[in-house]
Amino acid sequence: MRLHNPFSGSRLIGRNGVILHGGRLRPGRVGRTGKTLAAQVTALTVPEVATGIAGYAASYTPSLLPRPWYFQGLVAGIGAMSGYxxxxxxxxxxxxxxxRFGVRIKPGVRRGGIAAGAAVAGLGMVAIxxxxxxxxxxxxxxxxxPGPDAFWAVASAGAASGVFWLFLAQWRLTLASINILSTHLHNRFARDLVARAVSTLVVLATILVLLDQVILRGVVGVATTASAQVDLRTPPNVFQPTTPLHSGSGESLEPWDSLGLQGKRFTCAGPTLARVAEVMAGLPAASEEPxxxxxxxxxxxxRTLPEVxxxxxxxLDRTGAWERKAILVVTTTGRGNVNEWSTSAFEYLMRGDSAVAAMQYSGLPSAVTMISSKAxxxxxxxxxFAAxxxxxASLPESRRPKLYVAGESLGAFGSNGIFESPDDLFSRAAGGVWTGCPGFTPLQSAxxxxxxxxxTQVWPVVDDGRxxxxxxxxxxxxxxxCDVPFGPWDEPRFVYLQNDTxxxxxxxxxxxxxxPEWMDEMRGTxxxxxxxxxVPVITxxxxxADMPVCRSIGAGYGHKYAAxxxxxxxxxxxxxxPATDWTPLLDALNTDVPPVAP
Structure with a gap:
């Protein structure tokens, strides 16, 4: 029995069990000198073009952030391939x-379908x-x-076209390679099914590699390589601290050159005693003497994590941290980065009567750490935190400093993971501020x-903000x-800072x-x-694709949480x-925090 194509008069499976024409049924007979790969790749019919253009168009609909043309082209190419x-x-x-029923469509109709598909594709590529x-x-x-211009539209369309045709060529080549396998399968339907399924899986695997290697590596945007050589760098305007109360100083047990790139940035920053006294003069604070x-x-x-x-x-022992009024435990991002605006704000508002403890826990960027092991x-x-x-807890109760927690992005995810439940959080910490916490964080989701x-999910109200x-x-x-004032804010107090973009x-x-719920909740705003x-898959x-650029947006947008x-x-x-006029403190932070921080 011959298997006919409604768009062609030729067979899909040859007598020797080999899939013909790269998986595409075509009119005419094909021998060893059959259609070229280019001809196979470019023969798209109306149904495939229609769904491909639909996926392409969906990728250009609004998202959270404006993207460069090359990232938009990548998303559009993936969208077109998904629709295809x-x-x-x-x-x-x-x-x-x-x-199965012997239905056939004349070759002329098929050629007309190909021409119509090409016209729709060409028009859509530019117009959308x-x-x-x-x-x-x-x-x-x-x-x-800054918004996009006409060059952005043309360049992204070109990039999308390149991505799509690369995926399509890969799909067809993989399909052709399945011929070897198909000779061992005696059912023609099974041969075709296996070939197409494997080819699709190969393309999906390629897309997932792009997610890992191209997009997710830009989530945080600070750590761009997993190489240990990065930690040997000392950026401009980063100098060894002179105060003995900072790690990396001449008196520290941790040598300056051993701290790594992010450790150096963290320990060289922060307010001095004189700066605290100057800035906080006349401002309310949680402590008295600076x-x-x-x-x-x-x-x-x-070193191992226990050793770190x-x-x-x-x-903390060396610096006398246990005698301070408060200790802030900061969970860093993958390679050890800390949001300096948040940390310095805490130190100023405590008038310096504080200690901040942080550690590096990975040599990989946050995106890679998240994929390899969120644990x-x-x-x-x-x-x-437990240490x-x-x-x-071993100190006399009257002398115990309060424990606070903080973290940004992957650091917020890790810091939330300290606690098993909201009740556990309330019983063990005096407060905390988390910035840009990933939405899949269990405690935040609870x-x-x-x-x-x-x-709304974007601005949830929990127990009247108690x-x-x-x-x-x-x-x-x-x-x-609803612009209704919250009731009393009882200790312990916690804040999740999350931008809608x-x-x-x-x-x-x-x-x-x-x-997502937030899409319906924010509709019309x-x-x-x-x-x-x-749109499934596309969104x-x-x-x-918004993540690689989320740190290049201005303060208060994207993944940037500022003073x-x-x-x-x-x-x-x-x-x-919170409603106090904090202008002097804000001016100090915006002046003192170096551009490399967060």
Whole structure:
């Protein structure tokens, strides 16, 4: 029995069991001098073109952030290939069913379909990017970033075309290679099914590699390589600390050259005693007499995590940290980065009567650490916090410093992982500020699920803000989404700072198949979220492609949490009024924090 193609008069399977024409049924007979690869690749029919263009168009719809043309082209190429695969599946099913019943379509009709498909593809390739410029300019204006122009549209279309044809060539070549396998399968339907399934899986695997190697590595944007050589660098304006109360100083147990790139940035920064006294004169604070803040830090340097924890404790012992009023345990990002705006805000508001403890727990960038093992930042956070907690508990109750927690991005994920539940959090820590916490963080998700019905996932209200408050700006810390003032903010106090344009917060694997709640909740608002449309698979890639650029956006947008957000948050956590005019402190932070920080 011959298997016929409704768009062709030729067979799909040859008499020797080999898949003909790279998996595409074509009119005419094909021998050893059959169609060239180029001809095979370029023969697209209307169903495949229609679904491919639909995926391509969906990728140009608004997302959280404006993207460079090359990232937009990558997403558009993936969108086109995803749509193409869907159309290919539909075409193949139609061919199979039609072949069983002997249905055939004249070659002329097929040629007309190819011509129509080519016309639709050509028109869509140019028209869709040009039409989307207005949408992306609106997004750019919202985050105060330059918008795209006509070159962006043309360049992204060209990049998308290149990505799509590379994927298509890979798919066809893989399909052809399955001929070897097909000779061992005697059922023609099984041969075709296996060939197409394997080819599709190869393309999907390539896309996943792109996710890992191209997109997710840009999530944090600070660590760009896993090479240990990075930690040997000392950037400009980064100098060995002169105060003995910082790790890396001449008196420190941790040599300056051993701290690594991020450790050097952390220990050389921070306010001096004189700066604390100057800036905080006349401002409310959580302590009285100004002191020089303590900063304890240790890097991996070939050591195990328990050894790094012991090194941090030794620094806390050396600097007399147990005599301070508060200790802040910061979980760093993958290679050891700390949000300097947040840390310095804490030190200023404590008038320096504080110690900050942090450690490096990985030699890899955050994106790679997240993929390889999400347990690493959690384990490191638990070990460091438990060791400090145990030491504090051994002190007389009247002399015990309060323990606070902080972290950004992967650091926020790890810091949240210290605690098993909200009750565990409330019983073990006096407060904390987390910035850009990934949405799949269990503790954060638990609080979000507890939100009041009239609040959103972007700005959830939990128990009238009694212990935990979510915010983007300082105003969110004192009033709910209906502009009603919160009730008392009882200790312990915690803040999740999350920008509505931060892809690190809103990206999740389930975007592949499920529409997020925040998209419906924000519908109709004059925000990028309010203009977004969920499309299976495509939305996942759009937000993933926003991540490499999320640190290049201005403060308060994307994955950038700056002084204007961190100061009110820490003020509220420390029992001060977030609505106070903190201008002198904000000016000091914006002046003193070096550009390399966060």
């Amino acid at each position: 695969q869907l159309g290919l599946l539909a075409t193949w099913l139609a061919e199979t069913v039609a072949g 990017p040009l039409r989307s410029i207005r949408w992306h300019r609106q997004t750019a204006a919202y985050v105060r970033h 002191l020089q803040p303590i900063r304890a830090y240790a890097s991996m340097n070939g 924890v012991d090194a941090v404790l030794a620094e 690493v930042p959690v384990n490191a956070s638990q070990m460091l 400090i907690e145990e030491r504090v 609080f979000t699920r507890r939100r009041s019905p009239d609040s 212990h935990v408050r979510f915010a983007t700006t300082g105003d969110h810390l004192v009033t709910d989404p 931060d892809p690190v917060v809103w990206w999740a694997p389930k975007l592949l198949w499920r529409k 004059n925000t990028p979220m309010g203009r977004m449309t969920w 996942f890639w759009q937000i993933a 204007e957000q961190c100061v009110p948050a820490w003020a509220g956590v420390l029992g001060l009024d």
